[in-house]
Amino acid sequence: MNLIKPLLGALLLASAAAQSAPPAQTPYRWREVAINGGGFVDGIVFQPAVPGLVYARTDMGGAYRRDTATGRWQPLLDWLPLSEVNLMGVESLAVDPRNPDALYLACGTYTNPAVPNGAVLRSKDRGRTFQRTDLPFKLGGNEGGRGNGERLAVDPNDGRILYLASRQDGLWRSTDAAASFKRVDALPDSAWRRNESDGPLPSWGGSDGKASVAFVLFDPSSGTRGQPSRTIYAGISVVGRPSLWRSTDAGASWQPVPGGPAQHRPMRGALASDGRLYIAYASEPGPHRMGNGSVWRLDVASGAWTDITPERPGATRPFGYASVTVDPSHPRRLLASTAGRGGGDELFRSTDGGASWQPLLARAKFDAALAPYVADTHLHWLYDVKINPANPDHALFTTGYGGWETLDLTAADKDQPTHWQVMSGGIEETVALALHSPTKGVPLVTAIGDYSGFVHEDLDKPAAGNPKPPFFGNTHDVTGAEAAPEVIVRIGKPRDGAKNLGYSLDGGKTWREPATVPDAKSSDGAIAVSADGRAWVWTPKGGAPHVSHDRGDSWTAVTGLPAGTRVVADRVNPQRFHAVALFDDQRYASDDGGASFSAAPLALPDGRVSRPAAGGHHASNRGDARGGQDRLYATPGREGDLWLAAHHGLYRAGDGQAFKRLPAVSEIHAFGFGRAAPGSPDPAVYLVGTVSGQYGIFRSTDGAASWQRINDDAHQWGLILQVSGDPKVFGRVYVGTHGRGVQYGDPAR
CATH class of the missing domain: 2.130.10.10 (YVTN repeat-like/Quinoprotein amine dehydrogenase)
Incomplete structure (x- = not known):
């Protein structure tokens, strides 16, 4: 009798069952990040x-x-x-x-x-x-x-x-x-x-x-x-x-x-x-x-x-x-x-x-x-x-x-x-377009639709006011430097003739405008900041990416990168930036602080991704265009380690390696990292989407080998655009919604 075949069959069946079974539920306590009103x-x-x-x-x-x-x-x-x-x-x-x-x-x-x-x-x-x-x-x-x-x-x-x-x-x-x-x-x-x-x-x-x-x-x-x-x-x-x-x-x-x-x-x-x-x-x-x-x-x-x-x-x-x-x-x-x-x-x-x-x-x-x-x-x-x-x-x-x-x-x-x-205590109606939790300092900085965003020193108390200058009517993106968390950069739609970019060198306490901006008309797009805070790459929506190495005193057009391509900074090496043009099947890398990029085929294992239909936020079958899906993410603490959170699935590539699709995840609307679990070599990964056939907010502490659902049916908030863990507190996660403000969760004690 051959015992290997039955044993192998049992293992395959067990693996299939594990992938199809709903993720385990991890109880969380949810509260609102206090803004009060906003809509x-x-x-x-x-x-x-x-x-x-x-x-x-x-x-x-x-x-x-x-x-x-x-x-x-x-x-x-x-x-x-x-x-x-x-x-x-x-x-x-x-x-x-x-x-x-x-x-x-x-x-x-x-x-x-x-x-x-x-x-x-x-x-x-x-x-x-x-x-x-x-x-x-x-x-x-x-x-x-x-x-x-x-x-x-x-x-x-x-x-x-x-x-x-x-x-x-x-x-x-x-x-x-x-x-x-x-x-x-x-x-x-x-x-x-x-x-x-x-x-x-x-x-x-x-x-x-x-x-x-x-x-x-x-x-x-x-x-x-x-x-x-x-x-x-x-x-x-x-x-x-x-x-x-x-x-x-x-x-x-x-x-x-x-x-x-x-x-x-x-x-x-x-x-x-x-x-x-x-x-x-x-x-x-x-x-x-x-x-x-x-x-x-x-x-x-x-x-x-x-x-x-x-x-x-x-x-x-x-x-x-x-x-x-x-x-x-x-x-x-x-x-x-x-x-x-x-x-x-x-x-x-x-x-x-x-x-x-x-x-x-x-x-x-x-x-x-x-x-x-x-x-x-x-x-x-x-x-x-x-x-x-x-x-x-x-x-x-x-x-x-x-x-x-x-x-x-x-x-x-x-x-x-x-x-x-x-009168608005308890009413939270903002639309969160980006979330940034620095590695040190304040818990959270938010980019908010219709407002100038907020620096949240205390999650349970409203911020002292709008960060300015500049004073934004919309804040489209905010990010910071991994190894220099005092550097925070945000872009948005300015009021009163101000510039469309602002930055802080003290962790959000004070703000200033740069001397110049590459595109004074654009308020949308994405901003990336190198790990040491010295290089900023701004891609206006649909526009040509530009880089500054002197805090906005001057900007240079980036070479080798198509217009509208979103860039992310490597979380370890300040000279490295990464980008993906998902629908053109291309990936890009820079080793000179974002000045130039080289191209290579993206070559996802399950084939090229079809370009969605043009239109507004909700025009395609790939989620809300303002959400965190169809984006590239760099792993904290690991040079060149990348995650592609495509709307249809999750992919990961080690430094210089090809992307591999990870199991169980079939849909993504938001993605982010947080502090690693005690004893774990991997940062916590947070995802909003569908895992093993179940929609929800999920956390993994083992590099996406397994997932736990951390929200429940009473806490879904309709459409979620962004999610981010806190690099300072294991288990804490921020959820940016479309009309219910920003929620934050901690594991239930």
């Missing part, structure tokens, strides 16, 4: 049945519930995986005033044909768990008009009935607490379908130029408990024709409300308990610049309309009005916010139903301690304003970077300034 909070809804209970929605970072005890916002949609990332954009949210535990979220980020339809997530426990109702149409939580609303509303007299206003498919109704929806055909298509009178399509925002239903309001006084409200209003984002429609028979028929303004679009409406309806209007659905706007009051009983605009926009100062709200306990007390007002938006206060107004923010006092970076950002995108039903002194308004709140609103009624503080 557009576009809606706030109080639950009137529970004092202090309030929810917020964001355009691409999920929804939040505020903890009534601590005041911090708790994320509700972190469980959404990459496959459901479209649901991270929350178009609208609603509560049932008679059921304190009911919550409804209308989710869907875009209306373009490439994304799935939207869904309504319904909860019976304030957002701790959800059931899902798929919709036969798309929603646009991150498109133009996303600050309008609310598009989703619960009948205050009958919680089984909800109305959902769509962008392209009219008005929908549920009679079973959002378990199903049917279109309201009684509202005529001509009311909400786009026509030529709606004006030209704006330049950005997907469906923002198309007619849509912008908000739904019930009149609670038109029904009794347990019976549907008979009067319902729908605001339609159109111009030149009726934009406010009303049903007085519980939705069975709809008619335009006569006499209303037709020159602007309705943005938000508020119905006061004394029978007056207030509507904010603007020339565009927002949140881009406005040309004009107004605020109007409708006396429902008489049908009389009154223009109560607080401040009239003009040709030299064009703007619109984004929101108007009523104090639930005082029907004549109002707040109205502007949109796109040059020099900073304003919040107006009225105590007489709009007969007179006073500006609040021009004389207000602001405390930015909870998010110091906002002190550099003017007030903008005040698309929702709310007064706490349980406290008339407490008001909140949203911004493009979170929001503000006051606890002395009525001080304005005594001709005193109001005091405002950042």
